[in-house]
Amino acid sequence: MLSIVAIIGKWIAAFITQKVLRYNAMQRRLIFGLSSSHAAAILAVILVGYNAKILDDNILNGTIILILITCxxxxxxxxxxAKKILITEQQNPDDNKDEILNEHILLPIANITNIEHLLDFALYIKNNKSPNPVSILSCIPNDENAENxxxxxKGELERFVRQASAREKKANIIITLDHNPASGIARTSKEIMADIIIIGWPRKQGMLDKIIGDKVENIINNTDKTIFIxxxxxxxxxxxxxIVIAPPHAEKESGFIIWLSKIHTLAxxxxxxxxxxxxxxxxxxxxxxxxxxxPVLPFNTVYIDAWEDLLIAKDIRKDDIIVLTLARKxxxxxxxxxxxxxxxLEKHYPxxxxxxxxxxxxxxxxKVSGYEGYASGTINKGIATIQKLGKDIGSLLKSEKKK
Structure with a gap:
């Protein structure tokens, strides 16, 4: 009952705010969502009352449930x-024009034997009007042999710079020292303000990768760039x-025009x-x-409703390039x-x-006017907050029992 009253009270407050400030229904829901959780303040008040013997265990337990439900x-x-507000906003195609013309492609390498095909791909999709080169990055462990x-x-990579020059494209070499390749790639992409990162297909995970985290996953999570794997x-x-596979709402992503332009260039x-x-x-x-x-690029569309059955497509051939657009959580x-x-994909189309x-x-x-500060991953933060609160409350109760 306490939780229901708290939630209804916050909704009424959000409704009044909507009417006074003339917000729409989605903005009202956002206000309600941002204001309806109860955590630090209410927990402090209840603990003061509990320690003063004013409130009993039932009130304390009810408060913990209230915090859990409202969070x-x-x-x-x-x-x-937040998602629905973003979906209703329209992105201007001209907004990305300057970014595309001044693009900077970063090509990290883990194995020099695979770089030739990846460099070919980078040179195919590179915008010829961009003054920036394709930057070939190598991360080297910072140990006693680092300088050597x-x-x-650098000597091994020079021939790839010459390969780019032969196709009248510019490439340069960047070497960074970092024990963690994913960290080095993420840091360098920010330093050179890269727009696109091109990496090779990840190898099968070993036990060590599963313990410390997959390198490709770390790069995806630690950068906000357009990534081609x-x-x-x-x-x-x-x-x-x-063959290009695009999920629902792909057109609403900030990088939609960027990757679509690259597919147009490649085709x-x-x-x-x-x-x-x-x-x-x-x-x-x-x-x-x-x-x-x-030039105008004609394309045919195959409409998909059941995304679970995506790989049952019978018309994919061995000489097709399969492009799948995904999204970060x-x-x-x-x-x-x-x-x-x-x-x-790797199993069915090797x-x-x-x-x-x-x-x-x-x-x-x-930018979505008025909502630049709101992240779309709030559910993950909410879960983390609940877990932290649970640990804090558990520690407090244990200390009370010891007293």
């Missing part, structure tokens, strides 16, 4: 309202079609037809963007159903060239 409700409501390894690595199994000229360079797997809304948004590109287009798709795209989440130009 969960607040997280869920805020997450839902820097010289050896590539498994390039054959030369690009041997492909016949480009144009290779003269490949594009087949888009998506829903109707994403298909329309894609058509709207592509009609402003030169908390993003508008994130879908739990797609979490295991990369592993299934010989195909595969590219995973994680669009950037934020942009210097892309």
């Amino acid at each position: 969960i409700v607040a997280s869920i409501v805020t997450e839902n309202a 390894n820097v010289l050896i690595t 590539c498994q390039l199994n054959r030369p690009f000229v041997n492909h016949k079609r480009l 144009t360079e290779l003269n490949l037809p594009v087949i888009l797997y998506s829903n109707n809304i994403t298909s329309q948004a894609t058509a709207e963007i592509l009609k402003h590109k030169t 908390g993003s508008l287009s994130f879908m739990n159903q797609l979490e295991q798709i990369p592993d299934k 010989v195909n060239t595969k590219i995973l795209i994680y669009p950037q989440r934020y942009s210097h130009h892309y």
